[in-house]
Amino acid sequence: MSGIARGRLQEERRNWRKEHPYGFHARPANTGGQTNLLVWQCGIPGVPNTPWAGGVYKLVMEFSEDYPSRPPRCRFDPPLFHPNVYPSGTVCLSILDADKGWRPSITVKQILLGVQSLLDSPNASDPANGDAYALFTRSKAAYTDKIRQIAAKSAQDAAE
Template sequence: MVLGVAKSRLAVERSNWRKDRPFGFVAKPANAPNGEVDLFTWHCKIPGPAGTCWEGGLFPLDMTFTENYPTAPPCCYFPAKFYHPNVYPTGLVCLSILNAEKSWKPGMTVKQVLLGIQELLKEPNNGDPAQQDAWEDIDMNPREYERKVKLQAQRYKA
């Protein structure tokens, strides 16, 4: 029964995304090995916020949902070793809206999550670091942080 709720909600999310998605963003369910659409795994791309050192990048992100969605938040992953203070070395995004014990609300949408992650690129939370190098750079050597972010934006050029 729970699986049906999650699948139905994700089907609605997919339909809503097709009708109203933010400019430059990509989000689509993966294809399962049998060729069917896998609503529980989405491949996304988040544009770097304009006017920041992230600008020009189109950053790949995978969202995985469980059968407990929307009660439980999705897990969101950038590629491993993605450079950002709030991204673990595995690529897992550390953001309060993705934490069921903090700010996750079942009414949150894929669109809201992706916009929240884009905002996190622009405004890292140094009070909740997930990665030592980026956290130290942004705090002690902002120019080095910006240089590394610009290199990463080039690597994921839009």
């Protein structure tokens, strides 16, 4: 790993441990007893008073050797039913796109807060999942019911 990427990710980890938003978690993966700074396991809570409330959604952040010049790849595992989440789980968000809104100054905390905000505020002009987009645009009530079911399952899985 390049010295720049390693140093930045170690700094991100220290900052996260000192202060992070309530209900979130983010930590480098443990692979074979080794801390892997290039892969982080994260949890994003649903915003209260939204259909996503009650759930904590697992997100994997994968950093490249070119970080922070290039954004991490962020994917939900398991994939979420959402207009801006590809069926693979990869998040479609401008701040995660090197050709759109990515800036090297964006932090892990800002990414996770941005993804959380995206959950309840889909970007209908940049769909990534045809089924979720179609339901979202065709019947907001049916889409909301489906999201509430996902949130309930996520909350149940977290309790087990």
